[in-house]
Amino acid sequence: MKPAAFAILFSLFVAVPSWVTATSPLHIVGLFPLTSVPGWLASLSTQCLVAIDMAIEDINNREDLLAEYELTFVHNDTRGSQGIALNLLYDHLYSPPTKIAVFGEIMSSITEPTAEVTGLWHVLQFAFATSSMRLSDRNTYPHFFRTTTSAADMNPAIRDIMYQFGWYRVATLHETVEPHSGVTNNLLSVLESTNISVEAAESFLGDPREALQRLKAKDMRIVVINVYESTARQVFCQAHKLGMFGQKYAWFLPGYYSLNWWQRVGAGINCTVAEMEEVIDGYLTVTFSMNSLDDDVTVSGQTPPAFRARVRDALGEDVDFGQSPAANAYDSTWATAFALNDSLSDIEPKTLNMFEYFNEEMTDTFTEKMEALSFEGVSGPISFKGADRQGPFLIEQWRVLCISQTRTLIIKPHHDIFWCRDQD
Structure with missing residues (x-):
């Protein structure tokens, strides 16, 4: 009897019901x-x-x-x-x-x-x-x-870059959709209490050409752009056709675009990669740091x-x-x-x-x-x-054309901002 009783008692301890879990x-x-x-x-x-x-x-x-x-x-x-x-x-x-x-x-x-x-x-x-x-x-x-973080938190950094390089006459260009409208309006508010003059604030939905023409007519050279990546390709293709490129132009763009985003010149983009690179060379981004260094x-x-x-x-x-x-x-x-x-x-x-x-x-x-x-x-x-x-934020400058004749893109985080110089 005892061995049998012991066997029954032992089975009670080792047979764990399916509904019992350790965690x-x-x-x-x-x-x-x-x-x-x-x-x-x-x-x-x-x-x-x-x-x-x-x-x-x-x-x-x-x-x-x-x-x-x-x-x-x-x-x-x-x-x-x-x-x-x-x-x-x-x-x-x-x-x-x-x-x-x-x-x-x-x-x-x-x-x-x-x-x-x-x-x-x-x-x-x-x-x-x-x-x-x-x-x-x-x-x-x-x-x-x-x-x-919020895109609005990047606007004070953009303001400080403008101060750093003595850019006191600037413009904005954005798609009339969120989050771009809100981010741009916040930047205008940030700059309102400074001696940086926003002399043009252009927006568009669809074709950016007319908005760019208005910027060119006012001779705007420092432009903060808030658009999606696919729209950015349209913006810079039109900018090239309008002759809005060279060392006298500085563009700010969102920092979350995919690598080599300007090279996707598919349907609707009537520009070559080389033409796109002429326009975007030297553009600046301010973005949140995604990876610890x-x-x-x-x-x-x-x-x-x-x-x-x-x-x-x-x-x-x-x-x-x-x-x-x-x-x-x-x-x-x-x-x-x-x-x-x-x-x-x-x-x-x-x-x-x-x-x-x-x-x-x-x-x-x-x-x-x-x-x-x-x-x-x-x-x-x-x-x-x-x-x-x-x-922390990353402030980066993207180079394509200058310095290196191999057209190497410099994308190292925290790389020093520098400008193209006339090559001998």
């Missing part, structure tokens, strides 16, 4: 444009997804972080559509399991409506490449964070170069990390884990797996912990002021 899952959903969008945008999304999966694995292997929980991640393809993105988001919110956070999107135009929804449902949302000024609004987006070990236990090597290995291809948001996506995942971990004692007797939608008190705690974070990530130092990350 409780915390579910994160991602929204990314993977198809029906330009190839470079899909590539950036893929890089983010690889980085997030790496971060999830690294965090789940840590015994000192969310020890009783396990992060899980699934993602969907928004196809670059607001409607599809919102439909996917609602499907996730209305279907179990409960999602504790939302990652994405890449584009500001899709991030804005999804972040408004997550704000109403009181769910954390993280984006890695959006720069829309609107997303800084805590009333509309109370639980949104991004590992970039240090070699120090970060909070994840790896150096930034080691992280970038992991991404390349995972993708099986070389990656241009100049404007890749992969490091931002990786650090955002760590920031989410830190904020949740730091909230554990504050939400007691509740636990993270008891999170429910519309639980304003619990999500407010997550938000407060996120805003208090400060750590060194693979993309650089991580801290937030409201929704926006605080961190």
